[in-house]
Amino acid sequence: xxxxxxxxxxxxxxxxxxxxxxxxxxxxxxxxxxxxxxxxxxxxxxxxxxxxxxxxxxxxxxxxxxxxxxxxxxxxxxxxxxxxxxxxxxxxxxxxxxxxxxxxxxxxxxxxxxxxxxxxxxxxxxxxxxxxxxxxxxxxxxxxxxxxxxxxxxxxxxxxxxxxxxxxxxxxxxxxxxx
Numbered sequence: 001x002x003x004x005x006x007x008x009x010x011x012x013x014x015x016x017x018x019x020x021x022x023x024x025x026x027x028x029x030x031x032x033x034x035x036x037x038x039x040x041x042x043x044x045x046x047x048x049x050x051x052x053x054x055x056x057x058x059x060x061x062x063x064x065x066x067x068x069x070x071x072x073x074x075x076x077x078x079x080x081x082x083x084x085x086x087x088x089x090x091x092x093x094x095x096x097x098x099x100x101x102x103x104x105x106x107x108x109x110x111x112x113x114x115x116x117x118x119x120x121x122x123x124x125x126x127x128x129x130x131x132x133x134x135x136x137x138x139x140x141x142x143x144x145x146x147x148x149x150x151x152x153x154x155x156x157x158x159x160x161x162x163x164x165x166x167x168x169x170x171x172x173x174x175x176x177x178x179x
Contacts, residue, residue: 073140074166075114077105083165087118087134096122096130101160105167112167115144120159124150127157140166 075083084100091098099119106113120130127148135143145162 073138075139076167077114080114083139084116090133090137091120091122091130094122094130094133095126096120098130106164114165114167115162116165117162118160120161121156123155124157127159131159131161134161134163 080103084103087100088098097120099121101117101119102115103117104115106115118134120127120134122130131146135141142164143161144164145160147160148157149160150157
């Protein structure tokens with residue numbers, strides 16, 4: 001009986017020891033599970049932030065394209081010469097002579113604008129087509145003054161006008177986003 005009692009006690013001690021090892025292992029695993037859950041939450045947060053940044057980059061790329069399109073409706077101070085050349089070419093193509101009499105910065109406007117004084121001369125039809133082409137050109141353009149006269153001795157019509165053209169001074173740039 002002593003032997004079976006010793007075997008029983010040995011089994012109980014071994015069982016108790018196994019339960020302690022199991023309990024300690026369970027404690028360690030549950031503590032690590034909390035750390036893993038915290039890391040998982042941080043990963044999800046970072047992925048959500050990265051997704052928002054990616055969406056913002058896509059929106060900025062689309063806006064930059066739109067901004068570039070809008071900028072084509074304005075004449076910057078560095079593009080004045082090519083704008084004047086385009087006006088003169090339009091006049092030549094329509095059978096008129098376009099002379100630019102003055103170009104200046106328009107001081108009394110809330111936004112940047114150029115005041116351009118023009119003279120268009122030629123036949124009545126050609127002058128009116130040229131004035132229409134200038135007025136309805138794809139720019140932020142307003143006709144401020146307009147006068148039409150005819151030189152009877154040489155049958156030449158002349159339109160004098162002052163136009164205001166929006167002058168963009170903005171720079172197209174894409175801000176950098178950081179997650």
